Amino acid sequence: QSTAILLGMFAAAALLLGAVGVYGIAAFSVAQRTRELGIRVAIGAAPRDVVRLVVAHVLVLALAGVVAGLAVSMALARAVASQLYEVSATDPGTLAFAAAALLLVALGAAWLPARRAARVDPLAAIRCE
Numbered sequence: 001q002s003t004a005i006l007l008g009m010f011a012a013a014a015l016l017l018g019a020v021g022v023y024g025i026a027a028f029s030v031a032q033r034t035r036e037l038g039i040r041v042a043i044g045a046a047p048r049d050v051v052r053l054v055v056a057h058v059l060v061l062a063l064a065g066v067v068a069g070l071a072v073s074m075a076l077a078r079a080v081a082s083q084l085y086e087v088s089a090t091d092p093g094t095l096a097f098a099a100a101a102l103l104l105v106a107l108g109a110a111w112l113p114a115r116r117a118a119r120v121d122p123l124a125a126i127r128c129e
Contacts, residue, residue, distance in 0.1 A: 015101070015102075015105055018102070018105060018106075019105045019106075019108065019109045020109075022058065022062065022105070022106045022109035022110060023109040023110070023112065023113065025058070025061070026054065026058045026109060026110045026112075026113040026114070027112075027113040027116075029054070029057065029058075029113070030054060030113045030114070030116060030117045033117075034117075034120060034125045035125050035126065037050055037053075037054075037117050037120050037125065038120050038121070038122040038123075038124070038125020038126050039122070039125070039126065040053075041118075041120060041122045041125075042122035042123075042126065047118035047119070048118070050114070050117050050118040050120075051114040051115060051117070051118045053117075054110065054113060054114035054117050055107065055110045055111065055114045058106060058107075058109075058110035058114075059103065059106060059107060059110070061106075062102065062103055062106035062107075063103065065102075066099045066102055066103060069099075069102075070095060070099065073089075073095065074090060077089035077090050
């Protein structure tokens with residue numbers, strides 16, 4: 001039981017670190033694209049369109065990571081199979097839950113930079129450089 005608690009704490013820490021990393025990448029991407037986003041807003045893009053653009057970009061990257069992670073987990077399934085209790089290493093429900101959780105964390109981490117991007121002042125963004 002203490003091993004399960006310890007592994008759960010490590011998993012939570014890894015999920016938090018992943019969320020911070022996705023947030024950092026999203027914030028950096030928004031900072032780099034401030035001029036482009038400002039131009040989009042200046043020519044009439046609605047704030048929800050800008051949010052959708054930023055979140056979609058982050059989710060595409062997260063989805064690529066999830067697909068790569070699933071491929072690696074399938075390749076290494078035999079190595080960890082002896083460590084699992086009453087679940088197979090390739091259990092579709094467990095893998096789907098993990099993938100959905102990671103995508104939800106990525107969505108949450110991308111939300112704040114996307115909202116910030118939607119509120120960019122077009123004039124200030126164009127004058128930025």
